[in-house]
Structure formats: C-alpha cells, structure tokens
Amino acid sequence: MLASRVFSLVGRRSISTSLCLGAHGHAGVVKAEEYTLPVYADRRDVPLPEVAFVRELSAQQRALKEKEKAAWSALSVEEKVELYRIKFNETYAEMNKGTNEWKTILGGVLFFLGLTGVILIWQKNFMYGPVPHTFTDEWVSAQTKRMLDMRVNPVQGITAQWDFDKNEWKK
C-alpha cells in the first residue's frame, strides 16, 4: 500500500509536463513556443501566408482594423495601403525585384582569378627550375621537321599545312 502511494506520486510528477498541466487545467494557458507557431513568409508561389505580417497591432492599427469591419468604400487609399502592409511585408513587385548581387559576385570572381594569376607568375619567377632542353627552339624545329618527314596527319593536320614544293608553311 505504501509502495502504490509512492508510485502514484512519482507517476503524477513524471507525466506532469506543461502539456499535461494544460490538459488538466491546472497551470492555466500554455504559452506555445515561438518556433511551433505558423510563420509569415514572402513567397511567389504562396500568395496568402498563414499569418499576417504584423502580429502585435498598435492602438492606431487596431482602430483601423475596426474600421475595416465597416464598408470598405469608406476607407481612404492610405488606409487601404496601411491595411495591406499590416497583412503583407513586401508586394510581389518588391519581392521579385532583382538585386545588384551579381556585381559583387563577378568582382569577387575576377579578383580571385587575378590573385591566382599573381601567385602563378611569382611561382614561375621564383620557384620553378628551368624547363627541359626539349623545349628550345632548335629542338622544337628539328622535332617538327621530323613530324613532316614522317607525314604525320597528312589529311587535315600538320602535314596538310606544309607546302613540300616551296618548303614552307602554306598560306
């Protein structure tokens, strides 16, 4: 009997979360966490968001909302715009407006390309050793002559560009 009383005490305490308090009506109204409520979002494909943009209305805005309950023809243009701005953040035109972000992006890309170029130039100048001897002009011209002698790519390639009679490149 003592054990069961202890158990009922422990049981009630362990399941008494704020939700249960709300269900039993003990602690009163439960404050919903902000992240669980529906949010407002400016989206092209959702024209009517779940909540209005402005949540807490000032006294002036509340008076306007009362006026909205009467005939709308009585509202001035400024009042209608104010009602719109209470409900929505940006108009479709404002939402779809482009930015100048592309200039920043292009500038950043070009800057880093330039920086890479500077690094490469520094490397060629200060870091790399000499290229192999097979890149000298004498070697390359001897190499090209051998390719022409062998008739490499005679149809559309290098041999097709050489004039064998005049011994020079075709114009």
Place this chain on the structure above:
Amino acid sequence: MSAALLPKPQMRGLLARRMKFHLLGAFLVSMGCATLYKFGIAEPRKQAYADFYRNYDPMKDFEAMKAAGVLESAPPK
C-alpha cells in the same frame, strides 16, 4: 478601388504554353546544332579525305619518307 481595373491576367494553360514554347525551341536548337555540325565539320572532313586520296600515290610517299631517313628498316642509302 481607385483607378481602372487591371486587365485580367492569363489564368489557365500556363504550363501548356510554356511547354509548347520550349518543345519547339528545343527541337529547333537541337536540329540546328546537328545541321551546323554536319555542314560545318562532317562534310568538309569527308571532302578533305576524298581530295587527299583521289590522286594519292603511296609509293611516292614511301620514297619521300625513305629519303628523309625516318624509316629504320628502309635507310636512305
């Protein structure tokens, strides 16, 4: 409402219109690419090969290569 009403925008058939436009465009672009390739690259290449081999004498070519000394088993002598 203050000024005159805006004209009623297109409400239906939006996807159909977009698809028609893009299907036609895709067809034209792909056929255009194929035609350009055929007449810019493929046909000239076929012509180049035909022209090269029309009056090609392999023995003359062989003698030229031999004289230049690039054939290991056929020295110029």
